[in-house]
Amino acid sequence: MKSRIKSIETKYMQQRRDFFNGLKNMDRRSFLKVSAAAMGAAATSGLLAPNSFCPVSVAQAAGSSDSNVSFRFAYISDSHLYEKKVNDRFVRGLLRAVEDINNLDPQPDFVFYGGDLAQLGQAKELDIGAQILKNVKAPLKMMVGEHDWYFDLGQKWQEMFGQPTYSWNHKGIHFVTLNSVVERDFWTKHGMTPMQRMMTVAGLDNGMQSSFTVGAQQRQWLKEDLAGYSNDAPIIVFSHSPLYKLYKKWNFWTDDAEDVQAILNRFERVVVIHGHTHQLLTNRIGNIHFHGMLSTAWPWPYAPEGMPELTIEMNRPDPFNPNDGCGDGEVHVHTDGLVDKIYNFWNRKPIMVARDYTASWGKQSIPLKPNLASY
Numbered sequence: 001m002k003s004r005i006k007s008i009e010t011k012y013m014q015q016r017r018d019f020f021n022g023l024k025n026m027d028r029r030s031f032l033k034v035s036a037a038a039m040g041a042a043a044t045s046g047l048l049a050p051n052s053f054c055p056v057s058v059a060q061a062a063g064s065s066d067s068n069v070s071f072r073f074a075y076i077s078d079s080h081l082y083e084k085k086v087n088d089r090f091v092r093g094l095l096r097a098v099e100d101i102n103n104l105d106p107q108p109d110f111v112f113y114g115g116d117l118a119q120l121g122q123a124k125e126l127d128i129g130a131q132i133l134k135n136v137k138a139p140l141k142m143m144v145g146e147h148d149w150y151f152d153l154g155q156k157w158q159e160m161f162g163q164p165t166y167s168w169n170h171k172g173i174h175f176v177t178l179n180s181v182v183e184r185d186f187w188t189k190h191g192m193t194p195m196q197r198m199m200t201v202a203g204l205d206n207g208m209q210s211s212f213t214v215g216a217q218q219r220q221w222l223k224e225d226l227a228g229y230s231n232d233a234p235i236i237v238f239s240h241s242p243l244y245k246l247y248k249k250w251n252f253w254t255d256d257a258e259d260v261q262a263i264l265n266r267f268e269r270v271v272v273i274h275g276h277t278h279q280l281l282t283n284r285i286g287n288i289h290f291h292g293m294l295s296t297a298w299p300w301p302y303a304p305e306g307m308p309e310l311t312i313e314m315n316r317p318d319p320f321n322p323n324d325g326c327g328d329g330e331v332h333v334h335t336d337g338l339v340d341k342i343y344n345f346w347n348r349k350p351i352m353v354a355r356d357y358t359a360s361w362g363k364q365s366i367p368l369k370p371n372l373a374s375y
């Protein structure tokens with residue numbers, strides 16, 4: 001006799017199938033339906049904080065000085081999407097970030113995506129990412145990460161999103177996006193397949209791959225791109241890996257960082273915003289103020305040695321809550337080009353690293369500590 005009650009597994013698989021079918025050809029209405037269903041499922045399984053999907057409130061953050069804020073943009077980063085049959089949790093993470101940002105009021109001037117949209121550079125991973133990101137209401141700017149690039153050396157990503165290196169001006173600020181994950185060819189001599197190359201780059205630095213660089217060609221481009229700007233021009237640069245050397249064994253590192261810094265350092269104020277490190281990270285070297293972005297997929301632990309002094313470390317995430325330590329955020333750009341960097345944690349109070357904090361070398365507007373205990 002056939003049971004009329006579906007097993008919980010069958011029900012789960014059916015919901016999952018509906019969820020992914022809903023992702024195809026999404027217009028705004030079906031996006032809302034699908035993401036509401038996804039969040040409903042996450043809420044009933046206890047994965048969501050009750051404040052999810054509410055507009056971010058940073059009123060309680062230290063050092064807010066709204067009167068000098070010229071405009072805002074939002075960021076999403078490091079979603080690491082797998083093919084849908086492998087993992088749907090990260091897909092739900094990206095949906096949640098898009099929904100967060102679409103709920104911001106007022107809307108940001110644009111949304112910046114910080115790289116590592118895909119996990120293994122697969123066309124299907126990038127496709128599902130693009131499907132979701134097309135629902136972002138504000139204009140979207142894209143940056144490439146190593147997980148997007150090393151399966152086909154950027155072919156699919158560039159077909160979908162264009163050149164990885166570009167610049168533009170917005171309300172008096174000069175913005176630059178770099179591809180900071182350029183590696184020397186280590187694969188040919190080892191006769192690697194595209195997937196072997198991808199898996200090597202996706203792993204820790206085992207001495208097989210070469211380090212991330214911006215590379216001579218892009219450094220030359222950057223010099224020329226900035227040539228027309230005087231030293232007091234406000235400059236904001238996006239890079240996937242941090243443009244300084246943090247911890248080589250984990251590839252928290254850009255090998256020609258000093259050469260790039262030398263190009264930027266003539267400016268009185270430069271902000272570099274990077275992905276890749278999946279954590280609250282703040283640094284300043286000379287005139288360059290660095291801010292990391294949160295991931296929508298998972299938080300990395302902090303590098304075990306030599307943390308930048310200005311970094312207020314977020315607590316170690318709750319291992320039983322896969323969303324803890326993940327999130328998205330906003331950047332408030334001041335008239336002088338320096339920024340308040342807002343970390344919108346999904347499971348904690350938001351944290352703002354204010355302009356005045358990095359401007360005063362950490363003496364003023366010290367960010368509030370994260371509000372959860374460490375695990």
Ligand SMILES: [Fe+2]
Pocket residue numbers: 078080115116145276277278295
């Ligand atoms: Fe990443």
Ligand SMILES: [Fe+2]
Pocket residue numbers: 116145146147240275276
């Ligand atoms: Fe990365």
